[in-house]
Each structure stands twice: as C-alpha cells, then as structure tokens.
Amino acid sequence: MSLPYFHHTPETASNFAQNLRENSVEYVRFELPDLAGLSRGKTVPMNHVESYTLNGLNLYGGAVTLDSASIPIQGTGYNEDINFADCLMVPDPDTVSNVPWLANTARVICDTKWYDGRPQPAAPRTVLKNILSLAAQMGYGVKMGHEYEFYVVDAATRKPLYTGQPIFVTSLLHQHPALDKLMRVLNLSGVDMITANGEYGPSQWELNFAAMDGIAAADRAFVFKNTVKEFLHTEGLLATFMTKPYKGLAGSCSHFHISLYELASGRNVFLDAADKDGMSPIMKQFTAGILEHAAAAQAIWNPTPNCYRRIRPHTFAPSNVSWGVEDRSASVRIKASKDKRQHLEVRVPSALSNPYLTAAATIAAGLLGMQHESVLAPERSGLKEADDSFKKLPTEMHESLAALEADTDFIHMLGSEFVHVFQTVKTAEILRLREDIPAAETNEYFDLY
Missing domain, CATH: 3.30.590.10 (Glutamine synthetase/guanido kinase, catalytic domain)
Known part of the structure; x- marks a missing residue:
C-alpha cells in the first residue's frame, strides 16, 4: 500500500465485513504491533466490524509506545503530552488470518492514525512501510x-x-x-x-x-x-x-x-x-x-x-x-x-x-x-x-x-x-x-x- 495506513470507503468496509461473514467469523481481533512487537488491540463482535472498519476503532493513542511493562513513558509525545488521547485503528484487509484455537475468530493487523487523520510515525508498522x-x-x-x-x-x-x-x-x-x-x-x-x-x-x-x-x-x-x-x-x-x-x-x-x-x-x-x-x-x-x-x-x-x-x-x-x-x-x-x-x-x-x-x-x-x-x-x-x-x-x-x-x-x-x-x-x-x-x-x- 502506498499510504501509511489503509483508507476505507463504505464499499471496502462492507466488502471486508461480508468476506468475514462468508467465512463464518463471529469475532475479529483488531491487533497492532507495539514498540516491542507485542500484539495489543481489541476484540470486536462481527455485527460491529463494518462500522469500526469504516470509521476506525478507538484505542489509547500511546499503546504503540508503551514500555515492556506497559508503562506510559513521559516525554514521548504520545502520552501525557497530549492528555492521553485516543488514536484510531485501521484494519488492513490483506492481513486477515484465522485464530484456530478460538472458535469462529479471526485477526486483522491494523495501522494507527490520530483523529485528524495523521498517521503515527512511531508505530513500528508505519516505520517499516x-x-x-x-x-x-x-x-x-x-x-x-x-x-x-x-x-x-x-x-x-x-x-x-x-x-x-x-x-x-x-x-x-x-x-x-x-x-x-x-x-x-x-x-x-x-x-x-x-x-x-x-x-x-x-x-x-x-x-x-x-x-x-x-x-x-x-x-x-x-x-x-x-x-x-x-x-x-x-x-x-x-x-x-x-x-x-x-x-x-x-x-x-x-x-x-x-x-x-x-x-x-x-x-x-x-x-x-x-x-x-x-x-x-x-x-x-x-x-x-x-x-x-x-x-x-x-x-x-x-x-x-x-x-x-x-x-x-x-x-x-x-x-x-x-x-x-x-x-x-x-x-x-x-x-x-x-x-x-x-x-x-x-x-x-x-x-x-x-x-x-x-x-x-x-x-x-x-x-x-x-x-x-x-x-x-x-x-x-x-x-x-x-x-x-x-x-x-x-x-x-x-x-x-x-x-x-x-x-x-x-x-x-x-x-x-x-x-x-x-x-x-x-x-x-x-x-x-x-x-x-x-x-x-x-x-x-x-x-x-
């Protein structure tokens, strides 16, 4: 993808949700890699996936910068500096995979952006992109x-x-x-x-x-x-x-x-x-x-x-x-x-x-x-x-x-x-x-x- 994060339209969000339903998915884990590569995110019931895909799923904006003990570190520009504001998780449809040990569950890897649309330059996936x-x-x-x-x-x-x-x-x-x-x-x-x-x-x-x-x-x-x-x-x-x-x-x-x-x-x-x-x-x-x-x-x-x-x-x-x-x-x-x-x-x-x-x-x-x-x-x-x-x-x-x-x-x-x-x-x-x-x-x- 050329953009730092995937930009969804009503059509792409609908298609994403429909493809998951056709594969009998009931829950979707919206995941992001933090600074250490640990998976952080939220699990979403299928009936809310399309909406969160289109609009973004809110998450604590400093999640990508937490330290190895999950401590928000001062001075990063992602925590107290911005009043611990939320970011939005944007799912990348190319990354969907099964979670075989959980019934009817899939994961999708997300990029993150601020509410004004700016990507998070410190997010590891964005750095590599x-x-x-x-x-x-x-x-x-x-x-x-x-x-x-x-x-x-x-x-x-x-x-x-x-x-x-x-x-x-x-x-x-x-x-x-x-x-x-x-x-x-x-x-x-x-x-x-x-x-x-x-x-x-x-x-x-x-x-x-x-x-x-x-x-x-x-x-x-x-x-x-x-x-x-x-x-x-x-x-x-x-x-x-x-x-x-x-x-x-x-x-x-x-x-x-x-x-x-x-x-x-x-x-x-x-x-x-x-x-x-x-x-x-x-x-x-x-x-x-x-x-x-x-x-x-x-x-x-x-x-x-x-x-x-x-x-x-x-x-x-x-x-x-x-x-x-x-x-x-x-x-x-x-x-x-x-x-x-x-x-x-x-x-x-x-x-x-x-x-x-x-x-x-x-x-x-x-x-x-x-x-x-x-x-x-x-x-x-x-x-x-x-x-x-x-x-x-x-x-x-x-x-x-x-x-x-x-x-x-x-x-x-x-x-x-x-x-x-x-x-x-x-x-x-x-x-x-x-x-x-x-x-x-x-x-x-x-x-x-």
Whole structure:
C-alpha cells in the first residue's frame, strides 16, 4: 500500500465485513504491533466490524509506545503530552488470518492514525512501510524472512521439556505432541511453515517460515511470534522469546534474511553470476551500509538489556562488525547460492526484537550504503569472531542507544519522531530495571559482607 495506513470507503468496509461473514467469523481481533512487537488491540463482535472498519476503532493513542511493562513513558509525545488521547485503528484487509484455537475468530493487523487523520510515525508498522516506500522509489522491492529461536517450558514448573543440547535430534523434538499441533496451527494461521528443528538449548526450538515480499513478511513474523506464545499456553506450556533466559545456555536469536529485487522485472539485484561469490555491486553496497550503521542498528536489533548477555564471542552470536561468505560467526553472512536465492543474513538481532523494526533498521542501513555507494572491504580469511581487529558491536544497551543518537543519517531514514520515542522509552526501561537488585549481587555480598 502506498499510504501509511489503509483508507476505507463504505464499499471496502462492507466488502471486508461480508468476506468475514462468508467465512463464518463471529469475532475479529483488531491487533497492532507495539514498540516491542507485542500484539495489543481489541476484540470486536462481527455485527460491529463494518462500522469500526469504516470509521476506525478507538484505542489509547500511546499503546504503540508503551514500555515492556506497559508503562506510559513521559516525554514521548504520545502520552501525557497530549492528555492521553485516543488514536484510531485501521484494519488492513490483506492481513486477515484465522485464530484456530478460538472458535469462529479471526485477526486483522491494523495501522494507527490520530483523529485528524495523521498517521503515527512511531508505530513500528508505519516505520517499516515508510522504509519500503523509499526502496520502491529507488525501484526495488524487498524479499525477507525472520528466523526465530525460542525456549518452551512447562508453564507450571518452568522446567524444560528435555535436557542437554540435542541440536537437530529429531526424536526429542517430537517427544511432546505440542510441536506437531503448533506447526498445524501456524499453517492454519496463514504462516507458511517450512522447517522445524531443535536448537542448542534444552527444549529450545527453531521453527522457520517462508520468506515473503514487503510488509507481508513482517506481518507473518508478528503473527508467528504471538501465535507461538498464545497457542502453547493452551497446551500448558510457556514459550519465551526472551533473548538470554538461562546462564550458560544458548541465547535465542532472530536471524534476518533479505534480498532486493527489481520492481520492473522481478530480478534479484543481489545476484551477479560473474562474481566469484555471486555478489552484485548493489549487494556489496547494501552489505557495507549495514556494517557502517550496525552500531546504531544494534539498539533496535537488541532492544533490551538482557539481549546483550547473548552478544558474546564463540556463541554463534556475532560480537563484531564483520561479514563473510557462509560464515556463521560474522554479523552479516552472505548466502552465496549464486542463483535467484542469493541473499544475505544478518545474524545479530535477538529473538526479542520487533520484526517490523528489525526489518526497517536493516533496510534503512542497506539503502544508505547504496545511496552513498559504500565500498565493502574485502572479506578476511578465517572465522570472523576469532579476528580481534574488527570493530566491536556495542555490548550494553546504553552504548547502542548512544550510537543510535549519533547516527544522523540513520535517524533521518527511520524518522526522527520514531527515534525520539524509541530512545525515550528504552532509556526509561534501563533506568527502571537498574533499580532492581539482581539475585546474583545479593548472593555475592549479603552473607559474607
């Protein structure tokens, strides 16, 4: 869509409601992704859907800017500054999907606007739409996919379903019937599942779904994450995308795969068959842009203090600014298929990251590389994580926020209002969490001293 939000007419609102009725839908969940990618919204009985679709569904306007504890943060411009005013949720008909574990219920993803018709620039879906629009103005579409890891534990005991580090062990993955049910539920929810495997942690899973074009890719990632959480709860399980829930065990990531294609022809512009690694000049510039702005993007790729407990050498979680062909230790891994599948994988983002903002930050950085014709340094030999000469990524949240604040080109791409909101909310989260006394400190000092 060219507009920041879908504009409904009486005809489109009527058609939207009629299509839902024909599919026996009785309730519709109007959902939006907040700053963290969490689903917020309202559930609407079918007889009121058409009216709310046409006129917009009122919701607290600061919902998109709530912090991780649902606290309205002062100074964002979305809360006390405007007397906690409402916004309007505008459903996007292209995003309707079933909620299979609830009878006759569907969801629709919404954009948000103020009552005077202005979009909310800090809304993550709007941020990504604006970046995709810029790519389109340059003549390019974006194909992308998010690859999530998460832990699954018994909801009552918080214990994993199995122990050890049995990565790719098929029998353990299928010991619990919930996985097979979840795969079916995700498919019924409109998420095209392609693979499932166990990861390094005890009952840590990785479920992959097909890449898609444009905003639809982030929409599917949003549905995926929220479906995993909500459905497994009905099975007596708790799924967590928390980046580093356990000391000494694997963290959970969101590897991000992306390529650009020419809108006029559909041709993958990352591919150059004459290059030894299949990398076109555009792919090299795009990669260079990601590396140049990686420190600033780190704040968005890893948006909580806990995320930085994962950023450690020799853990398959990149800790420096590097690239490599098929190198799992590099920040940017070139998937050198040398055919139409040629793409790159950004391995830095955490599982807790917002899929819309991960995509927006990566695309923004890559497009800056193209606009500035950035030069990609030659690949160095050997494992990139073992090379201490690479510039290090920020290893604390306040460091990445400082890098974001200093990167004016990157801020301009993402939008100054969004970056202001993000910085304000994340700074408040850091300060709030610092007030807690970690158990490790009490254990270390309380008795002995």
